[in-house]
Amino acid sequence: MAKQDRAVRTRRIFLEAAAEVFNEYGYEAASISVILERAQLTRGALYFHFTSKEALAQGVLEEAVTTQGFTPQTYKVQDWIDLALLLAHRLPREPLLSASIRLSVDPKARSLFGTRWPDWIQLSLDLLVAAKERGELQPHADPATIARLFVGAWTGVHLVSSSLPQEADLVAEVTELFALVLPSITVPGVLAKLDISPHRPERLLAESSAGQVASGTP
Amino acid sequence: MAKQDRAVRTRRIFLEAAAEVFNEYGYEAASISVILERAQLTRGALYFHFTSKEALAQGVLEEAVTTQGFTPQTYKVQDWIDLALLLAHRLPREPLLSASIRLSVDPKARSLFGTRWPDWIQLSLDLLVAAKERGELQPHADPATIARLFVGAWTGVHLVSSSLPQEADLVAEVTELFALVLPSITVPGVLAKLDISPHRPERLLAESSAGQVASGTP
Numbered sequence: 053m054a055k056q057d058r059a060v061r062t063r064r065i066f067l068e069a070a071a072e073v074f075n076e077y078g079y080e081a082a083s084i085s086v087i088l089e090r091a092q093l094t095r096g097a098l099y100f101h102f103t104s105k106e107a108l109a110q111g112v113l114e115e116a117v118t119t120q121g122f123t124p125q126t127y128k129v130q131d132w133i134d135l136a137l138l139l140a141h142r143l144p145r146e147p148l149l150s151a152s153i154r155l156s157v158d159p160k161a162r163s164l165f166g167t168r169w170p171d172w173i174q175l176s177l178d179l180l181v182a183a184k185e186r187g188e189l190q191p192h193a194d195p196a197t198i199a200r201l202f203v204g205a206w207t208g209v210h211l212v213s214s215s216l217p218q219e220a221d222l223v224a225e226v227t228e229l230f231a232l233v234l235p236s237i238t239v240p241g242v243l244a245k246l247d248i249s250p251h252r253p254e255r256l257l258a259e260s261s262a263g264q265v266a267s268g269t270p
Numbered sequence: 271m272a273k274q275d276r277a278v279r280t281r282r283i284f285l286e287a288a289a290e291v292f293n294e295y296g297y298e299a300a301s302i303s304v305i306l307e308r309a310q311l312t313r314g315a316l317y318f319h320f321t322s323k324e325a326l327a328q329g330v331l332e333e334a335v336t337t338q339g340f341t342p343q344t345y346k347v348q349d350w351i352d353l354a355l356l357l358a359h360r361l362p363r364e365p366l367l368s369a370s371i372r373l374s375v376d377p378k379a380r381s382l383f384g385t386r387w388p389d390w391i392q393l394s395l396d397l398l399v400a401a402k403e404r405g406e407l408q409p410h411a412d413p414a415t416i417a418r419l420f421v422g423a424w425t426g427v428h429l430v431s432s433s434l435p436q437e438a439d440l441v442a443e444v445t446e447l448f449a450l451v452l453p454s455i456t457v458p459g460v461l462a463k464l465d466i467s468p469h470r471p472e473r474l475l476a477e478s479s480a481g482q483v484a485s486g487t488p
Contacts, residue, residue, distance in 0.1 A: 208426020
């Protein structure tokens with residue numbers, strides 16, 4: 053393994069260990085020594101990449117806006133849907149993503165590092181503005197309002213559903229949320245062609261990694 | 271002031287002081303001595319009502335499901351809307367309400383005390399089931415799904431909007447959220463008669479306190 057590949061891998065191991073520890077203990081109570089124990093690497097290796105717990109939290113948040121599995125579709129509204137469904141599929145499987153939400157809802161961590169919500173809102177806004185320009189949205193649908201509200205709604209649906217005694221599947225919940233809001237956002241001709249099936253994100257991820265193998269991208 | 275009134279008032283002062291301190295410091299870092307200082311009452315008075323910080327947090331959460339200002343309307347969907355708008359109006363004004371959300375999103379506090387989300391979901395569900403029985407909802411609208419998703423969406427819209435550099439008004443945000451979801455939930459004849467104006471909660475509260483004065487209720 054080349055020196056640079058090893059450095060990337062080591063950095064990733066520390067970020068994932070930190071994410072797990074933030075998830076279990078919260079930011080305040082998380083300690084560098086527990087993170088080191090989890091990563092099973094040396095303190096020297098850690099300090100090469102991250103000089104403090106703050107730097108680890110910032111590193112986790114930097115990984116939080118991700119479009120893995122995303123492939124542009126015919127409709128921009130479908131692109132917007134796909135981002136939300138992919139994130140819902142990946143969140144319960146990737147500690148880095150759940151840690152970034154945990155850091156965002158923790159007022160102490162939020163005051164130190166801010167959140168990635170503005171970036172998610174901007175990403176959604178760009179897609180919704182393009183959708184509007186292409187005539188996919190109803191005339192009264194305001195991209196800025198929808199982008200902001202949906203990032204909030206997605207986050208809250210995750211928080212509430214994960215706290216209920218019978219935890220609901222996040223992809224299914226987000227699918228239902230789209231079923232509620234899409235009819236008042238999109239024009240009927242586009243609405244009929246959108247796919248919000250709960251199996252969609254898994255299929256997109258499979259197709260996207262098959263495509264990467266075919267084209268030789270790692 | 272009668273002895274019982276004084277006890278009720280004292281209890282309330284402690285709950286409000288605790289709510290403020292939970293909001294500022296978080297549950298873990300909140301201390302009894304800071305709460306006492308805030309309440310400006312004696313330690314003996316506190317222990318008469320609350321034996322621990324845990325008991326104060328539980329007391330705060332007990333106050334969190336509130337229907338103040340609520341008056342039943344012609345449509346059950348309007349009742350459901352009114353509960354959400356009233357809470358959005360009161361939340362930024364009442365530390366007890368914001369503290370209950372802060373305790374619910376804090377994983378440590380949540381593991382100790384649970385949340386009041388199931389109670390809000392049940393309250394919404396009862397109204398939506400009644401709305402469905404009266405033919406106010408579309409045939410495909412499922413009260414349980416809508417109740418659960420909307421409590422999540424409401425909470426997340428509050429969290430995200432309160433964290434943005436330009437904090438959006440919560441009542442206006444919840445109004446926009448209703449504008450997105452109501453068209454796919456309610457039958458057109460009812461939809462046209464619903465009031466989701468941002469001024470509604472203030473008016474409802476004024477009418478409800480005027481009604482209480484008129485009927486002599488304190």
